[in-house]
Amino acid sequence: MNHHSMKQKILDIVLAAAHRALEAGALRSSDFPPFEIEEPKLVQFGDFSTNFAMAAASVQKKAPRKIAEAIVKYMDDPGGILQRTEIAGPGFINFFIRPDAWYPVLKTVYDQGSAYGARDLGNGRKVQVEFVSANPTGPLHVGHGRGAVVGDTVANLLSFCGYDVQKEYYINDSGRQIRTLGLSVYLRYKELFGQEVNFPADCYQGDYIRDIAADIRNRNQADLLKMKEEDAVSWAARYAAADILEGIRDDLKSFGVGFDNWFSEQSLYDRGRVEAAMGELLSRKILYEHDGALWFKTSEYGDEKDRVVVRTNGITTYFASDIAYHLDKFDRGFERVIDVWGADHHGYIPRMKAAVAAAGRRKEQFDVILVHLVNLLRAGEPVAMSTRSGEFVTLREVVNEVGKDAARFIFLTRHYESPLDFDLEVAKQKTNDNPVFYVQYVHARISSIQRNAAERSDLPQGAWDQQSLMLLQAPEEIQLIKALARYPDVVQSAASLLEPHRITFYLMDLAALFHAYYNKHRVLTEDSMLSQSRLYLVTAVRKVMRNGLSLLGVSAPEKM
RNA sequence: GCGCCUGUAGCUCAGUUGGAUAGAGCAACGGACUUCUAAUCCGUAGGUCGCACGUUCGAAUCGUGCCGGGCGCGCCA
Structure with a gap:
């Protein structure tokens, strides 16, 4: 199967000509610099052009046009693909391809x-793409949708190009926000039984919390009122997280996004991975103690300051489990790890890169794709989106309204580092x-x-x-x-x-x-x-x- | 204040990783359906690529400075 691209054929022709010109003494140096074969914007400049002559000028110590003349003179076209060539501008060689050669x-x-x-x-190399990874504390919104499509498509691309790709969703199922989720559900549950509760502002306000509470009551899953508050809250937390995660899974599925692996943060603690990672870094003196806390020397790896991994109160920070998580990824044999994050986390990149570097991984082995925010519009007017108040538009609502295809495609009509206006009306238009x-x-x-x-x-x-x-x-x-x-x-x-x-x-x-x-x-x-x-x-x-x-x-x- | 992202046509954005005379779509104006799907096409008009220096054969692209916009700067997650 010899399916050389046309561009490659032109490249071969130029290189061969350069060698022949060198033998004939028309070029001075065998040191050919890197050069480009490109498709000119204007048709009058042909199908392809090369900047070889300009790029070689300083090494060859000849005027670019002279070099171009030498290349053209010694050019051979074994495949008979060229209609003609010309030298133009400062020394471009333009190639006109015979129509039948196409x-x-x-x-x-x-x-x-x-x-x-x-x-x-990829040559079969193992790469992992981790994306979405939204906390299981509420349904996915439009912004998650953009990250989902970007991650999914990057994974498709890499897989198509010979990588062995695994798509992973990291579940933040430990820590405070999960507790808050449990408390939110528990309080709504009490309300259902007519109890007066003081619902704190930092609890989750959305109606879905009430739905979950009602679910627990209606299905008689448990009698939270008879449990000690602490137990009831943690029971509610587990129940709610699992329930919400199930919803997230469904939402993603109807959006055409599936994962190979769902990775639990809690499992890192359960398996002692966080402790082990901290221990290892401590023994390598990458962690040190200061003011009663444990710090990571991220500043030695390009971060602007060191970061705490274990607080004075003995509780690990989110960063600690993230370190353990990323070490675990590489331990699982991935040669390359790609994270897709929301752009608001960009301040987190230096310390994560530092952690990866401290683990002895090369820079190219870890990439973070920052996906910028989505402005949801309806006929040009902004749609209110506030997570706190619970008045946000969910991914599901958008997909139901405009369809999977339109949503996915539109999310990819911008570079991911550019903010995206997503207009629900436009997404439905058939124009x-x-x-x-x-x-x-x-x-x-x-x-x-x-x-x-x-x-x-x-x-x-x-x-x-x-x-x-x-x-x-x-x-x-x-x-x-x-x-x-x-x-x-x-x-x-x-x-x-x-x-x-x-x-x-x-x-x-x-x-x-x-x-x-x-x-x-x-x-x-x-x-x-x-x-x-x-x-x-x-x-x-x-x-x-x-x-x-x-x-x-x-x-x-x-x-x- | 420091850091990251960003600034291209009236609007929304591309720009082949430094190439030749800067490209689409929308909006505006004028045209094309007895023909394979008009959810389409053709034409006109529209620019100091934020500004200024610099790097070199050559800059929207790289560097420095300034101006404007977004975001981030916790022993939070």
């Missing part, structure tokens, strides 16, 4: 099918305002063409026929094939930069090219040969669309 791309798309676009970056349908519509349209083609006996679907493909001469057709050829590069950069929005933008581009083509040229005509070639082309477009949408976890409808 056709094999279509065959590659067919041959590789659902694997088209995948580059093996160009809403990119989901714009992209899905391509898939539906092509599916429709295929259904029509199936009625005709003169159109074998999916057959490679070089002769008929030669009929694909329109600029729009070549543009489409070029876009398909670009897809593997897009996937690679999305995966290596952990930037799923690149797939989204690519699909919108491809969709625009297709819709333009569709409006200008008819696929199925009286001309069998031409129809066959165009059918071959649009079927390839459909395959790539499908691949891209599946990475995003968005469906590819046959009809709309």
Whole structure:
């Protein structure tokens, strides 16, 4: 299988030319600097261009244009893919590809099918993506949804590119907020029995707390009133956390997000992992005692100050269990660990990186993806969102209203470090305002063409026929094939930069090219040969669309 | 005050990890449906890439300073 990308072929041609030029004495140094093969923004500059000459100028001690001339002079084109080359501007070499040289791309798309676009970056290495990890103290809201899609899609991308990926949800089921949850439920429970209670402001205010309390009463799960308050609170806490977690699991499921592992914070304590981690760090003198507390020397690893891991009262901080948790991740054999956090936690990154570094892991082994907030709007007006008052819009409500596909896609229409306006009305619109349908519509349209083609006996679907493909001469057709050829590069950069929005933008581009083509040229005509070639082309477009949408976890409808 | 993020068309945002004359969508204006799905397309107009220096063949992109916006700075989670 020799599916070299066009870009790679150009790179080979340039390098070979450089070597020949060197042998012939037209270049001085065998030291070729790194250079780029890129796709120029303007069509007049060809299909590809290279900055080799400019990049090499200082080493070769020659004017860039002279170097470019030498490269062009000694250039060989064994595959016969070049129509012409030219030297332009300060020393760019522009390459114009013969239209028929693009056709094999279509065959590659067919041959590789659902694997088209995948580059093996991971080589089977184990990577873990941890995301959402919302406290089980209330339902997921829209912001969690964004993190969920980003994490899920990053995991899809890495898995597609040869990593062995595990998706994990970290459950904060120990500590104070869980106790507060228990207390909240307990107090609501007492209210149900007509008792006067003073419901504190720092308890969870949402109605779901009342629902849980009612649930406990109605199903006669336990008689909390007969228990000692302390026992009742902890019983309520466990019950409520499990119940809420079940809801979170369901919400995520209907959002298309599933996890391979649900990891309990409490289990770290139960298995003595926190204690063990602290002990190890203490013996390595990375922890030290000061003012009656235990401190981590994070400042020696780039943090601005040291951090407390065990308080004066003997209780560990959240940081302590987080250290243990991350050490545990690496102990489980993951070579690479990726955390997806809300942007409000960004101040936490230096100390977490410090902890990972102190554990002897390399910088590249740990990444944090910071997902910025979502502004929920309805027809341009902000929707009130306050967790404290309990008046927030849940992820479930959003998914129920606009659908899984629209929600997922829209969450990925921005770089995750950019705040996102999510307008519920726009998400439902079936117009160009809403990119989901714009992209899905391509898939539906092509599916429709295929259904029509199936009625005709003169159109074998999916057959490679070089002769008929030669009929694909329109600029729009070549543009489409070029876009398909670009897809593997897009996937690679999305995966290596952990930037799923690149797939989204690519699909919108491809969709625009297709819709333009569709409006200008008819696929199925009286001309069998031409129809066959165009059918071959649009079927390839459909395959790539499908691949891209599946990475995003968005469906590819046959009809709309 | 310190740190992180951010500033690109009226609005919302891309920008191939330093490339050539800065790109979409929306909004505005003007067009295209007896043809495979008009949930579409075509055209026009729209810019001091926050500002100023610097780095170099070349900067929206890198560096420094300033201005504006968001967030974070607990022995909380």
